[in-house]
Amino acid sequence: MAVDDTAEGFTEAVDLADLREEGRTLTAVDGTPIALFYHEGEVRAVNNRCPHMGFPLTEGSVEEGVLTCHWHHARFELSCGDTFDPWADDVDTYPTEVRDGVVYVSPEPQRAEPPEIHWRDRLDDGLEQNLRLVLAKSAVALLDSGVDPAEIVERGVTFGVRNRADGWSSGLTILTALANRLPDLDEQDRKRALYQGLTEVAGDCDGEAPKFDQEAFAATDVSVERLRSWFRENVEVRDADGAERVLRTAVAAGYDPEKLTELLVAAATDHRYLDTGHAFDYVNKATEALDLVGWDDEERTAEVLSSLVRGLATADRAEETASWRQPDDLAAMCAETFGRLDDLVAAGEGETWTEPDDFTERLHAADPEMVFDALEGAIRSGATVEQLASAVSFAAAKRVALFATSNEFADWNTVHHTFTFANAVHRAAERTDATALYRGVFDAAVNVYLDRFLNTPPAPEATGDPDADPEAALESLRMAFEQQGRVQQAGDAVADFLAAGGDPDRLKAELGNALLVEDTNFHTFQAYEAACRQFDRRAADAGSAGSGEGVTDDQRDCLVAAARYMAANYPTRRSREQTFSIAARLLRGERVDAAEDAEPSDAGVSADD
Known part of the structure; x- marks a missing residue:
């Protein structure tokens, strides 16, 4: 490559005659390993580390202007470095010049864009083509460049809602759940969390048709009450397109997040326990995603919320199942209570409800009439929807904490679904006190009742030994995740x-690390996030200190539930962790084709080597 011989900053590399004879050589400029090639009468210089997985390109081959890496056969246009294979990334090329028969190389690559710009583009590539290694590299590099995690989440959420015709998915739920828990994690695990969430979004959209939007009505001066009625009617008759137009009209009319949430939760609770709780959980996660990335952009808000509509309109309805009809007609009991719900709420106006000590036991009763009486009595005594949702969430968490391993493995998800649904209702109740949300509380409580056989007999309760060694307890927890079936050990x-005074924040970080190094499934991500959130809410209500000494039994049981559920699903093959480890090592400059304790790739190479 001919360069003006007045240029400054070039470094002597090799005699042209030697390069012509050998065809290639390796040099280093300012610590960067550079491969020099003499091909078709031209001198070319590229970064010696293959951008895919770091293999030395001097060991590749060149033909017709194409450089091929011999490890995974990534191909690059030699003069500019552009790749033929998007999974590999482009390789940096460097200006060269020849002076008096000597080749000189510039240390500045021809493309000198800031790393955050490059890795934003690569993040988009990884999402579009479902490239795990590219997503892992992007997550690591963007956080290392100081990019706000919320921006990374926003790119993932926007891609997910635009590129899946069926709308909001488990991948978007995982991404949002992990984004919610980023403060609990250490620096490296925050990168793992974003990588895991982005990978799930990309996988959900891979091969799917994109979503085509409906338009808002031209008339945006419609009252929110009428829009709510229209939306519920369209969901009722399973008209997703009509429901989307109504929802987009509500967004265009400028209604605030609380009103939009009320519209959604009203439709989500018109029928019982839609899709075993997933439909409501998706509603909650979509609103949480907007909390993270902002409600201020009208088009983004409309895109995110409208992604929920098809799921609401097509969801299975629990009242159509035998378990809700026989031997007790639980759906009819709900309908009867809901017919009196306004009167129950009115009776409780001005009253202040305090949760009785035996309330969890009453919610765990073997007679559904006792469960309904407990809830109705609480409402008449002034219990807010948030208070009741919190109480039912703990009753559901307790079912997980006491799940008997003599049950079928699949029944872990039965108690899990109840817990994560109850948690979603509780979270929604923090956003709006809409009376319709009481229906979600009853749905959760009915499922707590239906799950009673999965605690028959209950597992031994993990109460904790105050004389235990906290470090030994953590080591026991780690070992429980390393062997199948160590459920009780984990709890x-x-x-x-x-009990021994260990720091809860450290425990949540430890659980988070265990979550993120495994090939964790959808439900386990949900279980961790819901348990940590319920722990935090109860800690705030109790005014707990930052050590285990101030932890209440119900806080403890939330994290016990998470640990037991995780242990039931671990260990896994950890293939995603292998990909993340490769990405992290590459971005540290290490050679993946060498031992893990090897020096950085081509470090210390000189022009004389």
Whole structure:
């Protein structure tokens, strides 16, 4: 490559005659390993590390202007470095010049864009083509460049809602759940969390048709009450297109997040326990995603919320199942109570409800009439929807904490679905006190009742040993995740750690790390996030200190539930962690084709080597 011989900053590399004879050589400029090639009468210089997985390109081959890496056969246009294979990334090329028969190389690559710009583009590529390694590199590099995690989440959410015709998915739920828990994690695990969430979004959209939007009505001066009625009617008759137009009209009319949430939760609770709780959980997660990335952009808000509509309109309705009809007609009991709901709420106006000590036991009763009486009595006594949702969430968490491993493995998800649904209702109740949300509370409580056989007999309760060694408890927890079936060991380890005064924040970080190094499934991500959130809410209500000594039994049981559920699903093959490890090592400059304790790739190479 001919360069003006007055240029400054070039470094002597190799005699042209030697390069012509050998065809290639390796040099280093300012610590960067550079491969020099003499091909078709021209000198070319590229970064010696293959951008895919770091293999030395001097060991590749060149033909017809194409450089091929011999490890995974990534191909690059030699003069500019552009790749033929998007999974590999482009390789940096460097200006060269020849002076008096000597080749000189500039240390500045021809494309010198800021890393955050490059990795934003690569993040988009990884999402579009479902490239795990590219997503892992992007997550690591963007956080290392100081990019706000919320921006990364926004790109993932926007891609997910635009590129899946069926709308909001488990991948978007995982991304949002992990984004919610980023403060609990250490620096490296925050990168893992974003990588895992982005990978799930890309996988959900891979091969799917994109979503085509409906338009808002031209008339945006419609009252929110009428829009809510229209929306519920369209969901009722399973008309997703009509429901989307109504929802987009509500957004265009400028209604605030609380009003938009009320519209959604009203439709989501018109029928019982839609899609075993997933439909409501998706509603909650979509609103949480907007909390993270902002409600201020009208088009983004409309895109995110409208992604929920098809799921609401097509969801299975629990009142159509035998378990809600026989031997007790639980759906009819709900309908009867809901017919009196306004009167129950009116009776409780001005009253202040305090949760009785035996309320969880009453919610765990073997007679559904006792469960309904407990809830109705609480409403008449002034219980807010948030208070009741919190109480039912803990009753559901307790079912997980006491799940008997003598049950079928699949029944872990039965108690899990109840817990995460109850948690979603509780979170929605923090956003709006809409009376319709009481229906979600009853749905959750009915499922707590239906799950009673999965605690028959209950697992031994993990109460914790105050004389335990917190470090030994953490080690026991780690070992429980390394062997299948160590469910009780995991729960006991959590209880011992907290009883002995261990720091809950450290425990949440430890659980988060265990979550993120595994090939974790959808439900386990949900379980961790819901348990940590319920722990935090109860800690705030109790005014707990930052050590295990101030942790209440119900806080403890939330994290015990998470640990037991995780242990039931671990260990896994950890293939995603392998991909993340490769990405992290590459971005640190290490050679993946060498031992893990090897020096950085081509470090210390000189022109004389």
